Amino acid sequence: MRLVHLLRSLGLLVLSSVLTYGLHSPKKVHTIGILVEKTLSWMVMSSHKILNTSTCDADTWQLGAVKVVHDVFQSNDLPSMQNCIAKMQAEGVAGIVVLAMCDNQLLLHQLLRQKNIPHVPVPSTYCYRDHFEEGRSPWRLRQRASTLSLVIKDTIKALNFLAIKEIIIFTDGTYNINQASVILQSLSEENIRFMAYQVNYTNASYKSVLEWTKKSIKRTYFLLLTYGHGSMEILNCARDLELIRYNTFWIIANLDMNIEELKTLDLQNVRANILYIKKPCISSSVGISGEQNGFNISITDNYLLQTVSRYFTYCLNMSETTPQPSEIWQAELFFPIAEMEFDETNDNMFMVDPEEVVDRKYDIFRVDGYEEEPTYKRIGEWCSEVGLVFMVTPIDARDVFPNALPGLGNATLKVGTVVLAPYITRVNGTGWEGFCIDILNEMSSTMNFNYILQEPEDKMFGVYDNATHNWTGVIGMAYNNEVDLGIGPITLTAHRFEYIDFTHPFSEDGIGIAYRLEDDRVSMDMIFRPFQLWVWILTPGAIFFVGIFLTVINKISAIFRSTKACEELNCSYYENCWYTLGTALMQGQNNEPKNVSGRIVIIFWWLFVILLTTYYTAFLAAILTVKVSKLSITSLEDLAHHPSIKPITLSGSTWWSYFLKSRNPSYRTIGREIRRSPNVTDTARIMEMVLTENFAYVMDSSVVRYFAAKDKKAYAFVEEKGYRQSLGFITPKHSAIREMLSFNIIKFQELGLIEKWRRQWCNCTKQLLLRKSVETKALALEDLGGAFTVAGGTALASILLAFMEKVISKYRKSKVLETPIEERNEQKDLEQSSIRLKLFRRR
Numbered sequence: 051m052r053l054v055h056l057l058r059s060l061g062l063l064v065l066s067s068v069l070t071y072g073l074h075s076p077k078k079v080h081t082i083g084i085l086v087e088k089t090l091s092w093m094v095m096s097s098h099k100i101l102n103t104s105t106c107d108a109d110t111w112q113l114g115a116v117k118v119v120h121d122v123f124q125s126n127d128l129p130s131m132q133n134c135i136a137k138m139q140a141e142g143v144a145g146i147v148v149l150a151m152c153d154n155q156l157l158l159h160q161l162l163r164q165k166n167i168p169h170v171p172v173p174s175t176y177c178y179r180d181h182f183e184e185g186r187s188p189w190r191l192r193q194r195a196s197t198l199s200l201v202i203k204d205t206i207k208a209l210n211f212l213a214i215k216e217i218i219i220f221t222d223g224t225y226n227i228n229q230a231s232v233i234l235q236s237l238s239e240e241n242i243r244f245m246a247y248q249v250n251y252t253n254a255s256y257k258s259v260l261e262w263t264k265k266s267i268k269r270t271y272f273l274l275l276t277y278g279h280g281s282m283e284i285l286n287c288a289r290d291l292e293l294i295r296y297n298t299f300w301i302i303a304n305l306d307m308n309i310e311e312l313k314t315l316d317l318q319n320v321r322a323n324i325l326y327i328k329k330p331c332i333s334s335s336v337g338i339s340g341e342q343n344g345f346n347i348s349i350t351d352n353y354l355l356q357t358v359s360r361y362f363t364y365c366l367n368m369s370e371t372t373p374q375p376s377e378i379w380q381a382e383l384f385f386p387i388a389e390m391e392f393d394e395t396n397d398n399m400f401m402v403d404p405e406e407v408v409d410r411k412y413d414i415f416r417v418d419g420y421e422e423e424p425t426y427k428r429i430g431e432w433c434s435e436v437g438l439v440f441m442v443t444p445i446d447a448r449d450v451f452p453n454a455l456p457g458l459g460n461a462t463l464k465v466g467t468v469v470l471a472p473y474i475t476r477v478n479g480t481g482w483e484g485f486c487i488d489i490l491n492e493m494s495s496t497m498n499f500n501y502i503l504q505e506p507e508d509k510m511f512g513v514y515d516n517a518t519h520n521w522t523g524v525i526g527m528a529y530n531n532e533v534d535l536g537i538g539p540i541t542l543t544a545h546r547f548e549y550i551d552f553t554h555p556f557s558e559d560g561i562g563i564a565y566r567l568e569d570d571r572v573s574m575d576m577i578f579r580p581f582q583l584w585v586w587i588l589t590p591g592a593i594f595f596v597g598i599f600l601t602v603i604n605k606i607s608a609i610f611r612s613t614k615a616c617e618e619l620n621c622s623y624y625e626n627c628w629y630t631l632g633t634a635l636m637q638g639q640n641n642e643p644k645n646v647s648g649r650i651v652i653i654f655w656w657l658f659v660i661l662l663t664t665y666y667t668a669f670l671a672a673i674l675t676v677k678v679s680k681l682s683i684t685s686l687e688d689l690a691h692h693p694s695i696k697p698i699t700l701s702g703s704t705w706w707s708y709f710l711k712s713r714n715p716s717y718r719t720i721g722r723e724i725r726r727s728p729n730v731t732d733t734a735r736i737m738e739m740v741l742t743e744n745f746a747y748v749m750d751s752s753v754v755r756y757f758a759a760k761d762k763k764a765y766a767f768v769e770e771k772g773y774r775q776s777l778g779f780i781t782p783k784h785s786a787i788r789e790m791l792s793f794n795i796i797k798f799q800e801l802g803l804i805e806k807w808r809r810q811w812c813n814c815t816k817q818l819l820l821r822k823s824v825e826t827k828a829l830a831l832e833d834l835g836g837a838f839t840v841a842g843g844t845a846l847a848s849i850l851l852a853f854m855e856k857v858i859s860k861y862r863k864s865k866v867l868e869t870p871i872e873e874r875n876e877q878k879d880l881e882q883s884s885i886r887l888k889l890f891r892r893r
Contacts (some may be wrong), residue, residue, distance in 0.1 A: 075565065082117070131161060202275075203232060217242055229308050270299070277304055299323040318424075418452060431448065460498055464501075466537075467486070512524055525550060550783060552780055553791045555777055556799075564766065566766070580668075634659045691822040696745055
């Protein structure tokens with residue numbers, strides 16, 4: 051309500067007008083009516099009334115030469131209004147001053163116009179001027195709440211230790227535009243965001259705001275710039291909605307609600323946090339002193355009427371005729387009290403001290419008590435000379451709001467997340483653990499809140515849908531205010547910043563690639579791996595070739611020309627091949643060539659065998675004892691051009707969007723392949739696909755490293771160099787808890803907690819993953835399987851050859867027995883003759 055104690059000031063002005071006019075026309079008595087709405091009747095009181103009473107009945111005052119008729123009508127009651135107007139007409143009033151709410155002002159305006167009664171509408175709240183006909187209501191009032199607006203400004207500034215970031219303002223017109231601007235400017239100077247709501251008590255418009263606020267878990271501050279009845283109506287609604295609680299704070303600033311009225315609010319067993327700015331019951335005295343008609347009136351407010359004073363002066367100067375409204379309403383003479391003219395010779399002296407008219411003092415009260423009945427304690431005062439002074443210094447939040455709980459006041463936050471090890475993992479289907487869970491638990495303890503973890507239905511962190519212009523996943527939950535906080539390795543991007551807020555980054559991460567290693571398990575053909583196929587084919591060929599070459603050399607040599615020497619030295623082709631094979635296998639053959647040419651051939655053969663054996667032994671030892679993995683992919687560039695391995699990433703992740711929108715040609719290639727890949731939101735499933743379907747998993751380095759470390763023999767891990775992105779938590783836009791979360795993340799980093807948790811969850815052994823370490827082990831049966839296979843095959847071949855030799859031998863003997871003795875002797879003679887002929891020819 052904008053105009054409090056209006057009629058006390060009106061009485062002062064009427065008194066001054068009467069005195070000014072009464073000195074010249076003492077015989078004539080004029081009657082003026084004051085018509086007041088019932089809900090505002092506390093604003094009018096005569097001298098015999100006690101200050102701060104809530105009601106005042108109809109009354110008649112005789113102030114010198116002026117008779118003041120005061121009557122009260124019921125709100126929105128037409129018969130009551132008509133009855134009061136009829137009474138005043140019967141008293142013969144020259145004019146009526148109407149003090150009422152805006153809606154009733156309009157109705158009374160029509161009634162008084164019908165009866166042609168001059169009147170001055172004085173609304174209790176700010177009514178738009180177009181509610182009345184132009185030129186009919188140029189009423190002007192001195193700013194009633196100017197001082198109170200300064201008190202509110204100083205109070206908000208003094209409460210900066212509460213770190214108020216946002217405040218909700220309810221106003222009903224009690225403060226005009228200039229006064230409200232002073233308050234709003236003070237909020238802006240303290241970097242406090244505000245939302246102002248114009249209250250309509252008819253449809254309880256404030257209730258929807260309170261219901262919306264109830265859903266919030268953050269600290270909420272309310273500032274009531276409303277008249278007393280309106281403040282109580284809003285507070286009672288808040289009490290029913292359980293909004294008078296540990297994390298909701300109320301600042302009440304009006305002039306017309308006393309402590310007794312506030313005590314009617316049911317605060318039993320409620321953690322009330324209410325700060326009440328109240329003007330104390332200290333008034334200045336104005337009156338007429340004299341032998342007759344002595345009168346005193348008390349003034350507790352600092353505003354004066356301008357046009358009303360001129361209006362009554364005009365009425366009193368008129369004769370019995372009715373004044374013209376146009377002449378009355380155009381008068382705009384201002385009469386400050388300090389400029390009143392007095393006739394010092396008159397016995398009836400009008401006395402006023404201008405300094406006493408100004409509001410000079412306000413009290414600051416708080417609500418105490420929780421389990422017992424609440425009490426009200428004065429904690430400070432404001433005066434125009436000093437400003438705001440608290441009773442206790444230094445003052446902290448507990449001195450102002452003793453029922454407030456620290457941090458978020460044990461509130462329960464809804465937290466959105468997606469399972470992604472090592473940041474967030476499920477334990478037995480019910481519990482949670484991981485890097486981000488450790489951070490969240492520490493925040494919960496530090497900031498005093500509980501939390502409920504929720505997963506989006508699509509199991510994604512979130513991508514922007516151009517068709518619906520909305521976000522999916524955890525980001526969509528934060529954007530639509532379905533959760534208070536989103537946790538996980540959420541990458542900070544400019545596009546996301548347009549829709550949600552990020553906390554301070556808790557970590558950085560790069561791009562990791564995991565793909566299947568080539569199968570390096572030992573097989574039966576391990577002993578053949580040192581040489582390629584053509585080497586194995588040419589090695590036996592070399593043995594046969596050297597045997598042939600050595601046989602030819604021996605045939606040419608003079609030493610082996612005699613048949614006897616040749617037989618003694620076994621110079622046949624079979625024996626030479628056997629000799630070269632024996633030297634190759636280092637079996638120590640004794641039938642070396644006696645000729646120089648043959649020995650030269652053997653020397654080069656020995657050198658060849660030494661080199662061949664050395665190479666074979668070295669490579670076989672390396673294969674059996676050291677596993678060196680040759681990485682076929684070392685970067686994203688290699689992956690983009692790999693002929694067989696295809697990239698895949700977590701659907702809805704940052705990298706999923708990054709590769710699809712990248713301008714880098716290689717990354718665009720990866721993006722096209724990812725678009726063709728299946729949409730998978732489970733990392734464990736993707737790692738299975740890497741092993742079975744020849745995919746390469748591209749994701750946050752710590753995530754890929756964590757899963758690859760589980761089977762270091764199956765996966766190869768590569769980290770892209772030089773590319774890092776910040777990871778943070780998310781909140782809805784303009785969330786009040788974002789700065790608190792960021793502050794605590796920075797604090798955890800300074801204490802080394804973040805690094806501790808990172809090492810615990812993300813610091814896998816890179817040497818194992820990068821395959822740079824040497825693994826040695828004892829030779830097992832599978833390592834020598836090839837050798838045993840060769841030995842077994844050789845034994846089997848010898849057995850087969852033995853059976854073949856036996857069969858051939860039996861076949862030859864049977865042929866010999868079938869041949870007559872004469873033919874056999876003849877054949878033997880021919881063979882001996884042939885040998886002698888060959889020896890003769892050699893000679």
